[in-house]
Amino acid sequence: MDGSVKVTGTPALDLRSVRRVYGFGPSATTALDDVHLSVPAGRFVSLIGPSGCGKSTLLRIAAGLEEPDHGTVRVHGVEPAEACAAKMIGLVPQSPALLPWLSVLRNVTLPHKINKGAARRRERIAGNAERAATGAPDMRELLVKAGLGEAMHKLPAQLSGGMRQRAAIVRAFGLRPDVLVMDEPFSALDEFTRESLQDQLLDLWDELETTVLFVTHSVSEAVRLSDTVVVMAPHPGRIVDTVEVDLERPRGDRLFGERRFHEYEDLIRDRLRRAWRSEAA
Amino acid sequence: MTVADERTAEAAAGTEPPAEPSRYSLRHPKSRIAWIRPAVWAPLLVMLALLALLWQWGADELPYLLPPLGKIGTSLTAEFGYYVDNALVTLGEAAAGLGMGFAAAFVLAVLTSELPLLRRAVMPIAVVLNVTPLVAIAPALVVAFGFGPLPKLVIAALICFFPILINTAAGLRSVPRQVLQVYRTIDAGRVELLWYVRIPHALPFLFAALRIVLPLSIIGAVVAEMSASGSTRGLGTVISVASSMNQLPVVYASILVLAVMGVLLLLAVTLVERRVLHWHDSTHD
Numbered sequence: 126m127d128g129s130v131k132v133t134g135t136p137a138l139d140l141r142s143v144r145r146v147y148g149f150g151p152s153a154t155t156a157l158d159d160v161h162l163s164v165p166a167g168r169f170v171s172l173i174g175p176s177g178c179g180k181s182t183l184l185r186i187a188a189g190l191e192e193p194d195h196g197t198v199r200v201h202g203v204e205p206a207e208a209c210a211a212k213m214i215g216l217v218p219q220s221p222a223l224l225p226w227l228s229v230l231r232n233v234t235l236p237h238k239i240n241k242g243a244a245r246r247r248e249r250i251a252g253n254a255e256r257a258a259t260g261a262p263d264m265r266e267l268l269v270k271a272g273l274g275e276a277m278h279k280l281p282a283q284l285s286g287g288m289r290q291r292a293a294i295v296r297a298f299g300l301r302p303d304v305l306v307m308d309e310p311f312s313a314l315d316e317f318t319r320e321s322l323q324d325q326l327l328d329l330w331d332e333l334e335t336t337v338l339f340v341t342h343s344v345s346e347a348v349r350l351s352d353t354v355v356v357m358a359p360h361p362g363r364i365v366d367t368v369e370v371d372l373e374r375p376r377g378d379r380l381f382g383e384r385r386f387h388e389y390e391d392l393i394r395d396r397l398r399r400a401w402r403s404e405a406a
Numbered sequence: 407m408t409v410a411d412e413r414t415a416e417a418a419a420g421t422e423p424p425a426e427p428s429r430y431s432l433r434h435p436k437s438r439i440a441w442i443r444p445a446v447w448a449p450l451l452v453m454l455a456l457l458a459l460l461w462q463w464g465a466d467e468l469p470y471l472l473p474p475l476g477k478i479g480t481s482l483t484a485e486f487g488y489y490v491d492n493a494l495v496t497l498g499e500a501a502a503g504l505g506m507g508f509a510a511a512f513v514l515a516v517l518t519s520e521l522p523l524l525r526r527a528v529m530p531i532a533v534v535l536n537v538t539p540l541v542a543i544a545p546a547l548v549v550a551f552g553f554g555p556l557p558k559l560v561i562a563a564l565i566c567f568f569p570i571l572i573n574t575a576a577g578l579r580s581v582p583r584q585v586l587q588v589y590r591t592i593d594a595g596r597v598e599l600l601w602y603v604r605i606p607h608a609l610p611f612l613f614a615a616l617r618i619v620l621p622l623s624i625i626g627a628v629v630a631e632m633s634a635s636g637s638t639r640g641l642g643t644v645i646s647v648a649s650s651m652n653q654l655p656v657v658y659a660s661i662l663v664l665a666v667m668g669v670l671l672l673l674a675v676t677l678v679e680r681r682v683l684h685w686h687d688s689t690h691d
Contacts, residue, residue, distance in 0.1 A: 185587075188587075188591050189590075189591060190587055190590060190591065206593075209590070209591050209592065209593040210593040212592045212593070214591045214592075215591070216587060216588050216591040218584035218587055218588060219584065220582070220584050222582060222584040222585040222587070222588050224585070224602075224603065224606070224607075226606050226607075226609075235602060236589075236592050238602070239589065239592055239594045239595075239598045239602065240592050240593050240594055240595065240598070243592070243593065296588075300592065306591075
């Protein structure tokens with residue numbers, strides 16, 4: 126995996142002095158304060174922290190769904206809005222957000238029918254031509270790979286929660302996004318389903334190399350999936366630490382038994398606790 | 407939201423892929439087969455028989471209150487063509503009015519969902535007019551438009567307009583936020599979002615509105631016919647003329663025809679609803 130990641134000059138995601146405040150006057154809360162984050166292309170980065178630490182806000186700002194009050198955001202060197210217009214960003218929200226009247230296949234292919242001018246815009250964005258030229262992957266194949274081959278022609282209502290979320294992941298990967306943003310996509314699933322989905326996510330990521338920004342509140346999930354874990358704290362929402370997870374890939378079930386895995390977990394838990402304590406003090 | 411969920415669940419149950427009928431189509435075959443069992447239909451039959459007896463007793467005791475069922479039956483069979491002709495006139499007025507009201511309400515619903523300023527201007531008025539008994543303006547419309555079909559169309563259209571507008575607007579605006587976010591990150595245009603997401607999402611709301619306004623459109627047409635004393639056709643006219651001449655069997659035969667018409671229309675909407683939601687499901691490939 127590491128050998129094939131192209132390291133270009135511009136980071137996939139670059140946030141500088143980002144600040145976001147909700148509300149006005151005394152009731153205003155600072156969701157993000159002076160956030161700097163630079164993610165090289167091809168990295169899997171998790172944001173972790175207690176609720177109110179601004180991790181979801183950061184994700185929405187990176188995905189162009191929200192504007193920062195201060196600071197700059199760049200996705201492969203362009204503004205998030207421009208990146209959206211070029212279909213460079215794939216979003217997997219907390220709920221699968223599938224359209225209930227479309228089959229799974231139609232759900233995952235619908236994004237290809239929308240905003241068709243994006244391909245041209247994407248080519249024009251520097252350093253991106255190669256990726257844009259690869260075109261859309263075969264969605265049927267991708268669905269089969271995700272274990273949805275049988276379910277392809279079913280409606281979302283006929284699927285289990287795990288299968289629906291898999292379909293949502295396939296829909297996002299099908300765009301061959303330069304940046305994939307995922308907002309606690311597995312938080313509503315049971316433990317078994319969650320682990321099998323984590324495996325599948327890593328498989329797909331391995332194949333369709335992309336940068337991932339992954340919001341989670343599970344420490345073990347963050348360690349298992351990420352190259353980098355960004356630890357955040359609330360009041361005001363900020364980044365308190367960045368932990369590089371130096372574990373070889375692919376990361377299978379074996380990993381759970383390894384000492385180094387648990388060392389990383391402990392390290393991140395410790396950082397989270399320290400952030401809490403410094404706030405209380 | 408809940409209406410939509412129920413409807414889509416219904417649609418899902420009704421539009422299963424043929425490969426696995428046993429798993430997803432339990433509802434319909436079951437409910438059809440269920441009618442074979444006497445426990446299901448017997449109570450209704452007994453109730454109807456009791457009501458008929460009560461009716462006959464009332465007709466015997468108070469001839470000016472109710473006509474005997476037999477006379478209603480003879481009137482219906484003897485002049486079947488007459489009832490059908492007049493029913494078709496009323497049906498035509500109701501359907502044309504419904505069509506007009508539907509088209510106008512749908513267009514306005516789309517516009518208000520896209521233009522917040524227009525929404526703020528229009529929706530409060532729509533909510534007030536929706537609870538106003540619009541049939542009350544039927545006599546005024548007759549004064550304005552005469553005894554022809556026009557006042558009937560206008561009243562039926564007006565009655566249908568507001569429920570359709572309010573329901574469709576609610577449907578267009580109730581697309582879950584996370585769905586919208588997915589399509590915002592790929593910069594979907596307004597028209598694309600309307601066509602692929604908002605309008606299909608609003609369809610169950612729209613059918614719910616249709617179920618409400620179908621009987622209303624008939625009420626509108628009948629009331630308009632009754633208000634226009636110069637009308638010559640339509641079941642409303644038949645009823646008002648027959649009442650003034652003490653022909654109670656004709657009055658109740660007409661009412662029966664109207665009831666049957668309403669049931670058939672509702673059945674038609676149910677069939678179309680299944681077809682349309684099925685269409686959305688099955689268009690792949």
